[in-house]
Amino acid sequence: MPARVTTLKELAAQLGLSITTVSRALAGHEQIALKTRQRVTEAARLAGYVPNTAARTLVSGRSGFVGMVLPIRGPNLVDSFLGEFVTGLGEGLVSHGSDLILAAAAQGQSELSVLRHVVESGRADGVVVTRIAEVDERLAYLRQRNFPFVAHGRLLDGDFAYHWLDTDGAHAFGEAFDMLYDLGHRHFGLVTISEPMTFRHLRQDGLAAAIARRGDPSVRLDVATAPRFDRGARTQAINRLLHAAERPTAIVALFDELALTVMEEAGRAGLAIPHDLSVIGFDNIAASAYAPPGLTTFDASIRQCAREIGEMLLTVIGDRPTTPLTRLVRPTLVSRASHGPAPTGRN
Amino acid sequence: MPARVTTLKELAAQLGLSITTVSRALAGHEQIALKTRQRVTEAARLAGYVPNTAARTLVSGRSGFVGMVLPIRGPNLVDSFLGEFVTGLGEGLVSHGSDLILAAAAQGQSELSVLRHVVESGRADGVVVTRIAEVDERLAYLRQRNFPFVAHGRLLDGDFAYHWLDTDGAHAFGEAFDMLYDLGHRHFGLVTISEPMTFRHLRQDGLAAAIARRGDPSVRLDVATAPRFDRGARTQAINRLLHAAERPTAIVALFDELALTVMEEAGRAGLAIPHDLSVIGFDNIAASAYAPPGLTTFDASIRQCAREIGEMLLTVIGDRPTTPLTRLVRPTLVSRASHGPAPTGRN
DNA sequence: CGCACCATTTAAAACGTTTGCAATTTCTCT
DNA sequence: AGAGAAATTGCAAACGTTTTAAATGGTGCG
Incomplete structure (x- = not known):
């Protein structure tokens, strides 16, 4: 493993270029000479340079994270879909290089407070909300905050427009x-x-x-x-x-x-x-x-749905569409042996 | 909801104090007068102030995140423990206010490359590594990088010291x-x-x-x-x-x-x-x-183990212990009906 | 030879926070 | 009242990146 170069500054010094040029070269700006771009890219690759997320987030306002609150329930209660859901979400996000943040809400701690924390701290560019309640304070908050989100599930009354995917x-x-x-x-x-x-x-x-x-x-x-x-x-x-x-x-x-x-x-x-x-x-x-x-x-093909939710959210974050993205997924019947003709005689 | 105050600067201006004082007051520094501390805390609460994670991470070098790589396998292969594991990990982290980052590794993408990206970008203060292979490049990397991690599982030869929790x-x-x-x-x-x-x-x-x-x-x-x-x-x-x-x-x-x-x-x-x-x-x-x-x-009580792993990792991040933390958890027999006396006659 | 123009590169500010050190205010004591 | 100490607060730098605006150097043309 080559000597680690952590920062753009070090990389720039090593190349005899300014930080600006290196930054632009790595971003692929046309205005930087092709030869320079190649030289920089190669040096960065060799040095194993990875831009610092915090610094990038701070200046760009984009963290590249998608958030989700993980409610911790009783000791033996685990959301049976969590694994599938998280896998699907990861799958949907990976193409854009976004990562998933799971913020746990301890037992007794309100899910909303954790959600607020995630949003207000700038940890995430958008969030996924699942298990929609008939009156859902999380949705109300996100709406008035005008923060990008996609809901897995619908509200009953379409009193405000938002992006959702639901199982029919x-x-x-x-x-x-x-x-x-x-x-x-x-x-x-x-x-x-x-x-x-x-x-x-x-x-x-x-x-x-x-x-x-x-x-x-x-x-x-x-x-x-x-x-x-x-x-x-x-x-x-x-x-x-x-x-x-x-x-x-x-x-x-x-x-x-x-x-x-x-x-x-x-x-x-x-x-x-x-x-x-x-x-x-x-x-x-x-x-x-x-x-x-x-x-x-x-x-209900949770994984596939979660994947779509991830992709939808990335669209929402990127394009801020004004008309709501909605998607109703029809579940497929899995016919096994627990159903049959009604008993003929009365038992 | 009160008018949103995003930054320390705004909060300071509103209170007629310097950014420094507000920052210190919120951090509970003794050197700030008690009365000021209370006044600041109250104003922050009212304004719903949450410190910006990126800025804090940048200056402190601590992100407050724990990372984990999520390998995406074939369309119908979901790690059957993922839900339990993630829940337990969240549970272990929540007391310290740490969040979990799940970085997906697309099919075909090496888990190591994703891990490197997580580590080098400063996204996480420590990582969890599961499913240890007999020759594990992830462990080798983390070791030479001297990056805090806890492994779920052991290497066969104890050729280097690291922190792990394993099921016996x-x-x-x-x-x-x-x-x-x-x-x-x-x-x-x-x-x-x-x-x-x-x-x-x-x-x-x-x-x-x-x-x-x-x-x-x-x-x-x-x-x-x-x-x-x-x-x-x-x-x-x-x-x-x-x-x-x-x-x-x-x-x-x-x-x-x-x-x-x-x-x-x-x-x-x-x-x-x-x-x-x-x-x-x-x-x-x-x-x-x-x-x-x-x-x-x-x-194997995965959730409980994951919880302990989370707690161990927080200790590792905080204290950088020199002697390895190790824990061998004995699984409990769940005796159901699939075993019994050996058949007497030869079939 | 000088001017304009183009391609390429750079300086410096900004993002929001923490923190070493210095400045100010308040208090205590003579 | 004044000096010194203690308590409290503030200035400014730093973290690593992106980006605006400006500087540099070279080339062609008159």
Whole structure:
């Protein structure tokens, strides 16, 4: 390894040129003689010169970073998409040479305060916001701050324009209903969460809309609700559904974790899947492929979405488009063995 | 929201003080009068002032960031620990207010070049290196560069001192062998990968050592090897093991993904687990709990380890300890239903 | 030979912060 | 009141880069 040249100054001294010329040569300015440019580039390469990020950021106002807040939840709660999401985001950013900053929000610390810190400190040129709440203070802040961001998810009311990419959960849930209806199911269960996240709303509405479209008054929908991270309450709610006098023949869960719990509890109650009960989830997490008999679910291709989000954000940072970039991604059905025809006789 | 004050200069002007005083007051210097300190702090709070990271980094030489390279592999290959690891790391860093930088290495781009870029650009004060190879150019670079880092994993030969945290895979594999031996197993299979990662070496050595310790010449070990990311070759190697004239009664896999494939292929071959074949994995990924009959494996508590790595790295950055910080974490056995007594009759 | 013009290079300011040292103010004591 | 010490505050440089505006040197032409 050659002697390390840290700074432009050192490189300039070594070449007998001014800092300005070296800087411009490396930036490829036409006004610098081609021969000089080549000489400088070669010397920089040899010296392993990498421009100092802090200095460049300070003068240019661009850090080349994209930020994201990482909420730290209870000791055993890890966002099941984080790995995929971060990989996709990295993939989307790498072509422009941008890096990702993950700023952790400790338990109890508001996500907004961390977000503000990231934004106001100039650490990032833009941010990604995920898991949109029905009333989302982060979006409100970013908007009034006029800071570049892309949301993974939508607000319910389009009261202000912003850039987002969302999974079309409404469509998926409609598709799930139609499929189950065509298999003879009339009595449905929905397992959902109590938190005011917009994706919950959208998926439920998609289900309701599909039911309404069908216009069959014999269709019945029972809903079980529990807080997102309360495993006990979740199990309880699901069991109420499973042990009701009239049990649904098909249960749709807001996401796979819930669907897997449904399958577990159904097994415990002696119900065979899909013979006695059809179950459909959403997200296609790894475990869903392995949980017998294999969960039918929807794949939202998180990594691909995150990649697009990264690319969108780079566009937003670079071009500051005035019309919102929006993208609705339709999830694909992953048909496994947890759904089937409605049971014929009453059990 | 109050009018935004971005800079120290503006804040100083507003308070009728010099930049120096404001800076010192916010830093809590004793030499600034208490009353002034309080007045400044309050004004800063009100104005929502957050110091500019670039400027601070430039002058102090500390960025407050910890870096990590994120290798982008094939479209469907996501590091299964990434989510947990990143969460733990964030958790470890958050108390000191450090953020995490994830620099993606595009497919085909060398991880080292990205690491160099992160280091030389002054983006990070220290880095985390995972998945240590038997000959690891990243470690060599960081060492000669004398740059703070903590490795997740060990080199095989302790030829130079560095800071690391590792999972005691050798111990776990010994434990697995002992348990299976005591259950009557004598013919073992090992499913492993061909890449020269040190964790492979350590785990295999742990197994070999346990076998040697037992000193029973009737113990036999067959090894199936395949490239880490080649699913076809993996299946093939496993099937050679399963369909050998004399089939092992117990298979130990280097990690859960391999163990799950073993269970799948065993099922396909009509073998009942654990009746005909015991399988033990390593890592305790989410799917292992769901894959019937439930994979017995070892939990390495990645999140907790990553958290410790984060804390170690902050110590390394702050104190530059001369003696290496090392920590060997013993994984815990997660006993599920994929292992049992050796089959009595010969099949 | 001198002037204008072009190509190429450079000096200096700026970004926002921290910090060594100096300056100012306030206090204490005689 | 005045000197000296102590407490408090401020000036100015520095970090490494980009960029504006200006300087330098060379060439062709009259």
